[in-house]
Amino acid sequence: MNAMDTPEARELSYAEAIREAMDIALESDPRVVLMGEDIGVYGGAFQVTGDLVHKYGTDRVMDTPISELGGAGVAVGAALTGLRPIFEFQFSDFAALAMEQIVNQAAKLRYMLGGAVSVPLVMRFPAGSGTGAAAQHSQSIEAWLAHVPGLKVVQPSTPEDAKGLLLAALEDPDPVMIFEHKILYKSKGLVPAGHYTTPIGKAAIRRAGTDLTIVATSIMVHKALAAAETLAAEGIEAEVIDLRTVRPMDRETVLASVRKTGRLLCVYEGVKTLGVGAEVSAMVAESDAFDFLDAPIVRLGGAECPIPYNPDLEKAVVPQVPGILDAARALAKGRI
């Protein structure tokens, strides 16, 4: 669905779009409950749940104690028995406390029980750096969860997708992990009113191009698009793909683009080593698109260090537009 075509689309922030999705879900499905730390009267650490508690009460919008493992496990048990919990981690970093319930339980229960159950659980992870909150509040750990069969992992980059992917996640019978970028919460975009879904497992081509393919995730989509504008002025036409779903990955969209451009740049904020771009690269390198590659596959990922507090260092350790430009220019060299 393209927001531009939809008459009833309004400009909303990414956070508002997520809230609207939760509002629709709470309104239309009595099984939906929100769970998380300070999501009630506080409105959530990033004000994503906002005033929903006033509309739906504390039975539907539940503040949990500071108990990530237990809270996640309660959500698993609730999902297993008939509720549709949307569980908010205050920061995605705290998922480290709940990996056992996410990975050993939610992801595997259906398989371990031979299909006897499903776990319709949605988890939301405010992720990423840029807030000055340093190493334990700024990570991008989507690659951990994308490594785990049984989970689906999405990373919306726009308000429209943030809403549509959340509504799709709620319709999905299996656990869906949504990594939201904190810096995007205030970004605005057109968002269709009412209920719609953005398909899980489909990438979006945000900009068509012929000279190189940039596969980006989350906030990096915007940086890649900014770089693509500059590149276009230099005569380099970059195709920018917003991966949107990390697991299951939309191989075909990526491969078709690489077959066309012959050059691939992966841009992601997570640590470069074993980050999402490693999979994108390896997936392409083992595919038939390999034969179309005219140059090495370049990855721009987070530096091999924790996120530092100092704002200049903090910027320096994740990809920025100038770095994308340099990489794209080097990659396109020879092509144009």
Next chain:
Amino acid sequence: MNAMDTPEARELSYAEAIREAMDIALESDPRVVLMGEDIGVYGGAFQVTGDLVHKYGTDRVMDTPISELGGAGVAVGAALTGLRPIFEFQFSDFAALAMEQIVNQAAKLRYMLGGAVSVPLVMRFPAGSGTGAAAQHSQSIEAWLAHVPGLKVVQPSTPEDAKGLLLAALEDPDPVMIFEHKILYKSKGLVPAGHYTTPIGKAAIRRAGTDLTIVATSIMVHKALAAAETLAAEGIEAEVIDLRTVRPMDRETVLASVRKTGRLLCVYEGVKTLGVGAEVSAMVAESDAFDFLDAPIVRLGGAECPIPYNPDLEKAVVPQVPGILDAARALAKGRI
């Protein structure tokens, strides 16, 4: 160090080699303590600590309560203040309970404190499938930790390396995570007596070859070597590299081999998507060795599912020799 050259080398099992390393460490360094569940009188779930508690007592070989998060945190605090803990997880799967202490604390403390501390912590993770213990006791999650700057991650495949890497880890001022394959515990090999170290960060070429490079980890090294024998009989000479360290990866050894053979097959037991082979592939695809590649980079990893209980299914979901043979033959086609 090559075990063959060492007069005092004896045949030991992988588990015995690890125990010998811990024995040497306990004997020579009063700061060394072993911590873990049932590592004392029980001897460890896989009998790796064995009788060490009888030699060193319960103050040095400490049974912890079943508290992985807390236990790991105690080890972090102890390492920070002067002890040299070797912490055993009973199964690597239970690391999911301790990710917060491993990743948010141990890995980041030195950086977050601007170099004011180091965390000389060794953790041991019995990993992998093949024991009929199903989805929650059979995972290979080394990729999660290899994604984390601040950690070092090794996967010994031989008794000699199991001992040498553990002794190297103990000399390392930073946290070193050792993934041991459960099925290897009983495998035998020559092990030098006394103290020696196997360098962290260095891969080993286990078999020289010219037609393709197989980069394998842990138990897959042995499967790759078995396949290489068969391939040799067919006239295909595979170079088999035992990666040994996943972080920091020995780029040069891998790249040199790929420059020579032009073909790369990555074999690892962890789930294929975002497993260790994704990084090996991406690292090669972005290097100058790319230009030497004559074929797509092939990955054989674990299937996209939890490890099943049924033994035939269990075997079917991780790479086996016939699969390696098929992949290698297809890859080498055209080369010979």
Next chain:
Amino acid sequence: MPDTANSDTNLPYALRAYSREDLVGALRKMFLIRKFEEGAEDSYTRGLIHGTMHLSIGQEASAVGSCMSLTDADKITSTHRGHGHCVAKNADLGRMFAEFFGKETGYCRGRGGSMHIADVEKGNLGANGIVGGGLPIAVGAALTAKRLGTGAVTICFFGDGANNEGAFHEALNMASVWKLPVVFVCENNKYGMSTSIERSTSVKNIADRAVAYSMPGVTVDGNDFSAVTEAVDAAVARARAGEGPSLVENLTYRWRGHSKSDRNRYRTKEEIAEWMERDPIRRMADLLVSHDILSEAEVGALEAETEQEIRDAIAFANQSPAPLIEDATRFVYTEEMA
């Protein structure tokens, strides 16, 4: 369901609360658990079972007694030592053996094995390979019951070792704060693997920790069927009445090693022998015989009958087909991924 079959207050609780049929059914289940596990042990020795397993022989009164007042609508979460819970919650023995044998007819289609056996239809949400893993899940099931007003109660089984996991603390706290219909049943068999309570746990009885969650906590002789039933029934009634969670601790003992690889270095033969004297099945049989509910001969017949059931179940499992290798990656997702 407890009824007041007999109101003579000098009788043990179970005899007052349950009908003859219920009581005989309970003894029968205890025999089934024992025979099931002996059958599993034997099958393991013959190489029919892969992997490991954790036997609960000696703990049968805890499993059966705890589930007495539950219906199929009520839930349980079980543990790695969960065969007894599964039988207590009315599982089909053939499907249980089939699971152990890795067959497609097993409860988990051969994907789960002993450590993941579940019977969702009967309210058993599953054993768990992660110590403490079921604790928050049980709280979640109780949350569902409360939100949807189903009236169901959840019993959460866990071991003494599990009580030192953070999940225990977080789960009990939330259950208490939200007043959820869940009963935490600790099967305290004195050891978590090789580690005794004394060496691992800062309280003498696990129920001593209930005060930290402002819930009732009671420790009972877990080999005494009636005592277990009395304590758990009260807790279930309390949960059903909307009064919140409770903690019941059943003191018991496992006769066998922790798992198939236990070399038994951490306890004495004398201790084991002493506990075998307190055999919960013998005690239950004696209770029924001494109150003229069954004769010794009838007990013997019941036992023989359960042995036959086990043989039939094993035969079913043996004859069942294995899963197809092509299906190894089925059931990861509900709608198979593209």
Next chain:
Amino acid sequence: MPDTANSDTNLPYALRAYSREDLVGALRKMFLIRKFEEGAEDSYTRGLIHGTMHLSIGQEASAVGSCMSLTDADKITSTHRGHGHCVAKNADLGRMFAEFFGKETGYCRGRGGSMHIADVEKGNLGANGIVGGGLPIAVGAALTAKRLGTGAVTICFFGDGANNEGAFHEALNMASVWKLPVVFVCENNKYGMSTSIERSTSVKNIADRAVAYSMPGVTVDGNDFSAVTEAVDAAVARARAGEGPSLVENLTYRWRGHSKSDRNRYRTKEEIAEWMERDPIRRMADLLVSHDILSEAEVGALEAETEQEIRDAIAFANQSPAPLIEDATRFVYTEEMA
């Protein structure tokens, strides 16, 4: 270190246990904490500080009182609300501000910021961005002390919210089982972010949970310097004597919001005003004045002196150099990776 400066048992504990110099030093530190945080707040408003921070204004007696009997060899683990602990443990204020300003001269060379500030030389193992993160680390530090026989004690600060983390449970259990020299000091300021104790915690007082770990647990007025000192000193002495861990709960209140983004929707102005009446600094000053240890004028002079110290510290931080961008990935490993 407590000495017996005065043995009149009618006097409050602190006046009996500590010398004039110690007491004035304590008041001085309390002023420093207050002024430090006001300075930080002001610097934040001026855009000199990046990110967020958690102010402990109103909690000064807890930080300073708890650390009274520690030496630099003793350790503390601190929290996200840790500036007070850091000052109490004798940190350099210039280096603290420098850290907040992201400077190379900061305690963490600008890599950590407010949430990771540490002063290892002085025994402060660091604030922690993970609620409950420091609990097991403190137990580890105490294990080192016991194994190496250093005689050091560790104080583990944590909040009321943190007590619902599994880490709390696991840490207290291990500390108790192993009888380690650690004192768990809960700074109960009634809320974890917006969530009150009543809504999150199944006991009234956190100290009520000590019984689950068989350790002494005591709740004191955390705004009463002497009461804090009396409770914590006893716990430290117990730890030092090898008698094991204790839990002390200081009831206190944060005047400011949870962090810079708090809109204060979960508590009333009246509640805040009421607690401001119980200002721990004013109470400490009154204690010293009423016992002729300081005059009001001297208190005023002390306060003014600390203001100047803060100005100097801010100036130092301002003038300090920022880290080099090229060094962004330094300090990940001890020996830099190839």
